[in-house]
Amino acid sequence: MKKIAIALLFTLFAILLLGNSATIARVDARVHSPLDPALAELLAAQPAGQTRVIVVLKDQLAPRTIGGRDRAERRRLVVQNLRAHSDRTQANVRALLNARSNQGRARGVTPLWVLNAIALTADNAVIAELARLPEVSRIIADATIAAPRPMAQTSAAAEPNINLIDAPALWNLGYRGQGVVVANMDTGADYAHPDLAAQWRGGSNSWYDPYGQHPTTPTDMNGHGTWTMSVMVGRDNGGSSIGVAPDAKWIAVKIFDDSGNATLSGIHLGFQWLLDPDGNSLTADAPDVVNNSWSFNSIGCFLDFEPDLQALIAADITPVFSAGNFGPNSSTSASPGNNPSAFAVGATGNNDAIASFSSRGPTNCGRSTNVTFPAVVAPGVNVRTADLYGLYTYVSGTSFSAPHTTGTLALLLSAFPNLTVAQQENALVSTATDLGSAGSDNTFGAGRINALAAYNALANGNGNNATPTPSVAPTNTPTPLATWTPTRTPTATPLPTQTATPLPTATATPSPTPTSAPNAIFSDGFESGNLSAWSSATTGGGRLSVTANATLNGAFGMQAVITSTTAIYVTDNSPTNEASYHARFYFSPNGITMANGTTHELLVGRSTAGTTLFSVQMRRSSGNYQVRALVRNNSGSNLATNWYTISNASHAIEIAWQASASGSLALWLDGALKQTRNGIANGNHRLDQIRLGAMNLPSGISGTEHFDGFVSTRTTYIGP
Template sequence: MRSLAIVLTMLLTSVVHAPGPDRVAVVVYLKDRADLGAVPPGDRRLRRQRVVGELHRVADRAQASLLRLLDAERRRGVVTGVRRLWNVNAIALTTTRELADAIARRPEVASVAADETAFAPVGQIEVNLTQSGAPGLWSLGLRGTGVVVANVDTGVDVTHPDLAARWRGGPNSWFDPNGEHVTPADVSGHGTWTMGVMAGGDASGAAIGVAPDTTWIAAKAFDDGGVATTSGLHAIFQWLLDPDGDPATDDAPDVVNNSWAFSAKGCNLTFEPDLAALRAIGILPVFAAGNGGPYAAGSYSPANNPSAFSVGVVNGADTILSMSSRGPSTCGGRTGVFPDLVASGKDIWTSDLYGMWTTATGTSMAAPHVGGVLALLLSGKPGRTPGQQAAALVAGAHDLGVPGPDNTYGAGRLDAVATWNALP
């Protein structure tokens, strides 16, 4: 058996993506923000349609004047690569530093930020399904049927025997912002590992997925060279809100797992609007807490953002791994402990490239256990809000460490059955 390891969750670095000596890639954020809290309530389909419609309305109005300028500059060859990001009311583009500075001074513009790059991880990986409590929900007939899960990762090997039959299929089920692959692909393996934990089957002779009857879609955050950009990640979160580009159809996923983070510890709210929009349409954004332990106050963004649900890592004996990031964190007004809870993530048997299997360790492997459990819960109790999902996960966690929530284990270790019982 081949053994690999992911040492760190994917890291988003503060390196400017510079296409040329006199050009810069930037993301222009406009001042206007959609008030998603004021969107009228409704059933899931209507709520998602209204949220996406309001995001479009605000962005269309706020960006109109700037888009006319950019169109003119594009014809002059000064601007390339314009990408509208209506989910966060922003526009990504490549241009000269002079024009970028001029855009930053426009009254409707809040800020112009470098379109930073991220690098895919190299390195450590696996987890115990029994420890998560998943078989207890399988015995109730809850295996993820009717639920769609997604990961934002290095891609997925769609040919893998544990994953091939579970891909939803079609153009609304795969997104590559770099345009390298028209169907799911993965040259790193990391995304195939995390998807295996969430949705894998038992083709190896052993069950590897928490929610084996769920359906998956995926977004490839990192290109084949292992690099991602801020604008590409914004575009992915935008795609997750409305994969087919038609707000009238309800094809967004129910669960989204993110096993990546900024490289520097601390608070960075770049993607908080993206996560808030996911919550507004009923999705709880699950994030690996990061492998920044063992010292206190070692949290990473976006996992420590207010709208994220963060997951640390324990071994099979419920002992925290030294790598697991710890709190406290007050990022963006966040309250409570960090991480939110922990899950098994050491030596996890999961799917790998080329139809193989491997073992893996890290918070990257712990987080998809939570994503998989959410799929089981939602298959039996659909329509629960992100707040209800998060509260049930916390209430159902098996307390570890000092009594009560703490900044090492959070609320405790993931327990699927107790979470099911806590979910209203």
């Protein structure tokens, strides 16, 4: 099996701010400070900038002390108590940050009530000021991790993984996961795949993108999240059953953004959202089980997410983790799967042999003594699952053992809806098929999960068996395909030292992906706070910039301050001799002043020679803002769509350009296809550059336009 390493980049630095002076010197390691040493040295190395950090408070609430008569009450009380505790203990810190935000010295302040912390971006003096507050426990850098890149697809025959764990036996009893909600923390999900579409719970409380790039529609730009989701709940539209609990509903958190990066704060926000998806603790919309097929990319102990997992368990939400792909040696466990509150799953093949890559125990992470690791094992070698574009693939890794277990818990909860987290875990451990040496061991854990055996144990005990609810067979109808986007090298950011164990780099634990060339080209939601993701930027002396005031999704957007006819734009040189191209971006006129009948360009596609091949234009007409798309044919003539009126608000604008003897150009507004120009003889053209901003400006134009959420692909519709 090939393994994908995704780097959690970090640098070790130290700081000491002397009184109110701007003088910065190296911290004496013997002096106690809540400022993490790695963060401190980083600040010392860049005294003039602003840094994204997480401030953790000393006063921590123990979620397991929160009671409740039943699951619904426990979930409500966990959310209410964590929020109230955060509001009360963070009051002084928030007041300080509000004042510093008004001074322009802090921004992006985000309370993390799930672990009583605050994420923010601030200058060095503000961070030092926070470090002196008595209620602050520690301040760490909001480190960045990167999502897995695609790998080559295997060509093995389908493994009988669903039969191996005896899931069909529960289907025959009428338990297919109905009435249960599973969640996935991953790269997203292709909600339009025929094997996933019917099971998405739907609504604004069923999808969360902490980076704001896809705020309403489940999207997977990588494939990994679609693969893991399908093992949990996939159906049989591809000719065989691929999911363990095909009638369970799913929701998802896209912890990796479109550029392939995740932040620690983004993952915390994901766990926090799972506790209360709609922001109303009085509604019952939290999931029952959450799958986590990701880990740090080297062995070690990292406990930053342990408070989040404790909160989930207190709310009767079971956190299942992949064990990691760091075998075959002993003591190769990785975090967060080796955290005390995680239920870790290793991988076996269809012959019940351990996968060579599966991580082994023991582990003492967060504990005083060694314990057996993993908890159990499940199939994770050459597993057939749904792929992007309505296709199917075979995958290997502990990433796919974990969703077998998550799906099995969905089956058990369908039969026994009142099971606690401890009862669920005990049912799997106590009935697992013993493999390897007798009893629990550090290779197989308790053994390979067995859905029917777990069911029988609960039925003969005190599982409060439920009468099966009839399952409705899905209608096999065509559905549009979702999209995926690029991954890129992550920006180096610091990682705090948490334990004596060297901190690992991070990874989701995946294996194969499609054999086709990557569909994704480039994306940027401006969440870095700058324009560095682009190949170049023509800013007009700073008139083009990234600011929170321009956000149309997430925390930041790009603003174009127009004071003259000089063009200001960012350039992407990622396209390479492209004959097909899709791009979507968010745009708001923001009250720009234009004379009626005047026009300018928002997006331009160019050849290597600098020829404009297509563009998106905006004009003012009879007091209205309107947009259209233009395309150049081989003879040099421009063909245009009609003009379409937009309001003075945020709109998703998407174009699809195809160069051929009978090429085309399509325009979407807010997800609705407005027009397609077909039969365009433009096969001589190839795309090599994209510009986004305010270009070809007419006289008399003034004001500020807002741009956000740029995504480009080669062939696939992106959507709002």
